[in-house]
Amino acid sequence: MKKTFCRCSCFFKSNIYLEQIGAHVHYIDDEQFRKEYQQLASDKNDIEQLLNSVHKEINRRQTLDIDARIRKEQIRKEYQPLYPELYQFQSKFLSEHFKQICAQPKSSNEYLKKFNNGIYSIPVFTTEFCTKFIDELKHFEASPMPKGRPNTMNNYGVLLDELGFSNFIDELRNQYLNPLVKALYGDEYVGDTGLDSHKAFVVSYKIGQDIDLGYHYDNAEVTLNVSLGAQFEGGDLYFGTMAKANRTVFSNFTFVEHMPTFGILHRGQHLHGSEPITSGERYNFIIWMRSSSKRNQLCPMCWQKPEYLIPVESDSYGDGMTNSIENI
Ligand SMILES: [Fe+2]
């Protein structure tokens, strides 16, 4: 039976990022929020202002899937791509080394670079693909089409499923990334279902806009973060501990440099951030890969077995959980 993808109910109350104070909060009701977060308030951001931002973010999340479907429909009908051929996945977009590594992930390959703690650097796309893809993104940005933003931590970027890359990412995930992740990280990360959904987006960093990203973990079992280019300096990724072990430890960082056309593969719950770029602009193609069998058991955002699963629009993957009633 076809799976119905869902969100965990925690999406509507937890992990709400407040930019003013650079912290994540959770919300049950106004009284709880005022009591719990009073100490984070200041003259500049009093508690009522913080509460107002929380209400706004929850309202945004409540209509997010419907808003996304409306944008996606409009883009499908009205947007004129610069390079229509990019939207249909082709293996020629991929680096030959990437294909070799995915075909035989267990044999040693000089292009698969292993850092400590389950972090890998791997060639992914061809230079030609990256160059065209950046031009396509710029073309989309310059168009009057509606734009959803990747998440509350990135103000600049594009949601690739809305832009029409769902099938592209599905093929890349099923044919290449699922076997690769299974071989490198084991069943613990892919579960019985394999990596059966994703959230994919491009974030851009530019001097004068977003230049870095705070310490966080991803809502993913495993993340692939590919640098598309173009010209930039700085902006290394740094990795700390696993999220559940200790969210606040800031020590023993592993620094990994972004190289155009190469991707960094890491576990979603590995805490990380991005250093500021010091010049130029940088585009990163990010795929959060998810396994429904894993997250049906434990939601990585609330660390509990999802209490309620809320089905989402039929063309959305939600948070990657699936409705078990539909699966009987
Ligand atoms: Fe991330």
Ligand SMILES: [Zn+2]
């Ligand atoms: Zn949850």
